[in-house]
Amino acid sequence: MNPMEPLRFLSPDRAFDVGARLGEIRTFLQERLIGADALVERLLIGLVADGHVLLEGAPGLAKTRAVKLLASASNLTFARIQCTPDLMPADITGTSIWRQDKSVFEFSAGPIFHSLLLVDEINRAPPKVQSALLEAMAERQATIAGATHALPDPFMTVATQNPIEHEGTFPLPEAQLDRFMLHVELALPDAATERLILDLVEREDQGAAVAPPEALQPEEIAGARQAARSVFLSAAIKDYIVRLVTAPRDASIAPELAAKIAHPSSPRGTLALAAGAKARAFLDGRDYVAPQDVTELAVDVLSHRTILGWRALAEGETPRGVIRAYLDAVPPA
Numbered sequence: 001m002n003p004m005e006p007l008r009f010l011s012p013d014r015a016f017d018v019g020a021r022l023g024e025i026r027t028f029l030q031e032r033l034i035g036a037d038a039l040v041e042r043l044l045i046g047l048v049a050d051g052h053v054l055l056e057g058a059p060g061l062a063k064t065r066a067v068k069l070l071a072s073a074s075n076l077t078f079a080r081i082q083c084t085p086d087l088m089p090a091d092i093t094g095t096s097i098w099r100q101d102k103s104v105f106e107f108s109a110g111p112i113f114h115s116l117l118l119v120d121e122i123n124r125a126p127p128k129v130q131s132a133l134l135e136a137m138a139e140r141q142a143t144i145a146g147a148t149h150a151l152p153d154p155f156m157t158v159a160t161q162n163p164i165e166h167e168g169t170f171p172l173p174e175a176q177l178d179r180f181m182l183h184v185e186l187a188l189p190d191a192a193t194e195r196l197i198l199d200l201v202e203r204e205d206q207g208a209a210v211a212p213p214e215a216l217q218p219e220e221i222a223g224a225r226q227a228a229r230s231v232f233l234s235a236a237i238k239d240y241i242v243r244l245v246t247a248p249r250d251a252s253i254a255p256e257l258a259a260k261i262a263h264p265s266s267p268r269g270t271l272a273l274a275a276g277a278k279a280r281a282f283l284d285g286r287d288y289v290a291p292q293d294v295t296e297l298a299v300d301v302l303s304h305r306t307i308l309g310w311r312a313l314a315e316g317e318t319p320r321g322v323i324r325a326y327l328d329a330v331p332p333a
Helices: 012-032 037-048 063-072 089-093 127-139 191-205 218-229 235-249 267-283 291-305 310-314 319-329
Strands: 052-056 078-082 094-099 104-109 116-120 141-144 147-150 156-161 180-185 261-263
Touching: 012 037, 012 063, 012 218, 012 267, 037 052, 037 063, 037 156, 037 180, 037 218, 037 267, 063 078, 063 116, 063 156, 089 094, 089 127, 089 141, 094 141, 104 147, 127 141, 127 156, 180 267, 180 291, 218 267, 235 267, 235 291, 235 319, 267 291, 291 319
Parallel strands: 052 156, 052 180, 078 116, 116 156
Antiparallel strands: 094 104, 141 147
């Protein structure tokens, strides 16, 4: 498949058939990623809602495995970038190469020109590389040697970062964090789940891995996105989303929480939460958004867009904890 090939949109009826196909892929991913149902859901929401996903967790929590499995279940071109402090922008965007036989410069595309891009340990990439990634994520384009090149459609970035090691890392700027629709934090599994993981890996080593379902085609993804955008979002749910996102800006709603926040989310948080809630409803086979779609995604959508003050950080507060507290302070109705 040519990654630059234009997509053909499906009819709404066919797009809802794709919902069942996405359900098959969801089941496949859950079977191969033990105890990671929330991670699977977030990746599919990012795919359907046309958003980027940031995965944060200790090494060995199947972050890279999850994205590779998603790639195997979809017919999207896939590339992986392993970030290091000496990475250069041209290493990901590509560059113009002099062709001696033709006496011309020819553009050689880098890994960023793939529909599904895995950026491993993104916080190890230096600022210039993060700037190139920001342009790709925000504008769906890359500028090389003064020329602008469009990225394929669909284009989805899934980045990972390790919260344990800080030496040789470059914290992501707020502008780039804001371009991720979802920031998913992964916890270590319990003993029972880890035993199931051990059994799964043993079966795979013995050649008993579950075969992936029929690969999802790019035009099916486009149809699913079109259908998800058509999911009904009632006035009451819209009001709830806006009240939740704007609550930190109004100190009268929860003064003790507002005092902990230096910079609350912008309207991009509202748009991301609405789009994510629609995608979640679509993946669950519903044509309407329910309040639980909003509450389930609020922490992953708003935490990385919420910057705490120095005093709150010194007291051990986290953006995720503050957003959870706002969920209690701002009821759906």
